[in-house]
Amino acid sequence: MATFSEHLRARSDPELVDLLARRPDLANPSPSTLASLAARATSRVSLERALVGVDASVLQVLESVVALHDVLPAVTAADVARAVGARPDADPTPAPDDDVALTGVDDALAEALGLALLWDTGTDLHPAPGLPEVLGPYPAGLGPVVDRLPDDLGAALAGAPPAARGVLDALAWGPPVGRRPAASAPEAQSAVDWLLGNGLLARADAAHVVLPRQVALVLRDGRTHREPATHCPHPPGTVHPESTVEAESAAAAQELVRLVTALVRLWERTPASVLRSGGLGVRELRRTAAALEVDETLAALVVELAGAAGFVVDDGEDSPAFSPTVDVDDWLEADLPDRWATLAATWFATTRTPWVVGGRDERGELRAALDPELARPWAPRLRGAVLEVLAGRDPGTALSADDVLAVLHWRSPRSVPPPAAVAAILREAGVLGVLGAGALSRAGRALLGPAAPAQPAERPTSGPRTGGAPAAAEDPAGAHVAAARALAAALPTPVDDVLLQGDLTGIVPGRPTPELAALLDEAAQVESRGAAITVRFTPDTVHAALDTGQTADELLARLAAHARGRVPQPLEYLVRDAARRHGRMRVGTAGGYVRSEDPTLLAGLVDDPALADLGLIQLAPTVLAAQAGAAALLDALRARGLAPAAERPDGQVVLARRLVRRVPGRSRRRRGAGGSAGPATAAASAGDADAGRARLRALVPALRRAEAVSRSGVTAVPGGVTPGTEDPVAALATLREAVADGREVWLEVVGPQGTPQRRRVRPVRVDGGRVRAVDSARDAELTVAVHRIASVTPIDPGDPTT
Known part of the structure; x- marks a missing residue:
């Protein structure tokens, strides 16, 4: 097989379906032919997406193949195994201790080949076109390949002075670029000059030197990596009894439900004002934290969770405030496990990042809770990834943030999450009761679903290595019920009695029943919480x-x-x-009043049926109170033939002025607090999995038919040259393959005046919408914008007619 495109054509239909399923961007939107599929598979964007999902062992294999491809005449699987250190010598028969490492390399190679990041001719492994550019100029910390080297590298290295040898040792394992010493360091400068003069270093630019790849491989004993990364790290962690885990999880779950309930009760009495940016002000957050008796970090999590669940929203009034919604009433009436499961599932699925509240953004502005800008699409995936690490350990095993980060670094080295985000997710999971004593609880494992076994495979067969959607997103109803049942089993049996004492306190020896909790919430205040709850009765609580x-x-x-x-x-x-003193003084609400020095003018207005909607009440012979406002009173009384005048609170008559109507402009505030995509939305992807696979099975034969039609029109022309492709996608694929194989192509370029020009060139790089190539006949290098290329024609180096 001469090219990557031909390799894809030679794949069987099931293999192509598997490739499209594992790299979804290749099939969305559907490519037109197999040539366009090859072009898309070698584009920088698609390669970057594929590399994000590979683990450290696959990345090592890819770096080794790329690094060795320009050094060895042919790269084999055995070469890769030796390069990564899985086979310590050139003996084709590995030692028994090397079997595991060799198996890991073989699996990583199979993974890379399945993802079309490598392709195999049967005797030689090749990187996909474009992969070397994506991996960077120094794969595995190795410098560029140079043409001029000493005839005997071993002898040249053995004869290097000690200072020169120190320079080589410093650059051997990368990075391979170093700064040339200044004149004030004559010994170092002399060592570098010696290495340059003997071809063991090359000049990168006027101020830097670079270690050639061939020299570095000799210094590394032919290895591209110090040791094989064939095993996922397995930190021991701390093992707690399951009873401790479940008890702490249940206690945290109860406290979380209580805090969200308290927030709803607080904001239904005194809603929190909304900032112009749409978030919750610092003062409001501080007031809320004080009312909940928690710190501001925990208060921000509670507020964000209530917002993501849709329990509190911006009411959209002229003076906007965050107020409870009607949806919260159903939640408040549910039992404790069900209420907790709703909050936990919301936390799993929400794109909100509560841990950044209180920090500064790129503009230096303070990040507020419920600010629309706090949404991050990757947040649910990261939660799933972090908790899957814990799900892969024995029950009761707690891991630190550093331990989890080490595992995630191996699973996806090209997409390592921020350490602060990992630590925050573990902290939030502990607050929610998903974790207990730092270990995954049974309720937390139920939310992850049966797809999270106790010991998962190090290389998942599907889904990103950074973790997929939890069961709460894939099967919201089933995960919700399972999680609620798991928590209910962990919760202590509720108690229905309270020990009332003569000092006006009461002790509840456990978790109160809903009826007892409602009574104490109405008539007492909590003094302390723990294994038992202590409450105190005061005149204020009894009045309430x-x-x-x-x-x-x-x-x-x-x-x-x-x-x-x-x-x-x-x-x-x-x-x-x-009770004796309660209600002796009463307070009511009035929207307006009517007064007159002449009681006869007010006589009969209270009983007038036409004025019944005003809600008139006689407070005195000369004063009427009304539920309606002043404007409604003026209109209604004037309609009855009276001539009232409006007055200010000080009794002065209000002078009438012409009213100017204004329509509301578009609000500068972004409505809503943002939140999760919702379980129903997330569940759609699981239901469409089979349909998506069926679409791919139908797509592959269609691509083959389109490819056959496209290639059927290709005929030879005088001179033995095959007409090139005018399809831009196929042209890019041909150029990338030519770069990877070092082949020449016929390039038809349209000049600034629209005149076409045909040149025979060897492409060197395709990136950023430009092609850099060498014209050997003219001994010149040219750079061409992709949109000026009319066609590309591959040249077979074995055909003398070309």
């Missing part, structure tokens, strides 16, 4: 209970129903004394 419409006898009866023994006499006195 009486405000709900209860009488003293009803409240005492409810307390007696849950008390261990009788209600203490001091508490009974407190309730009855508060």
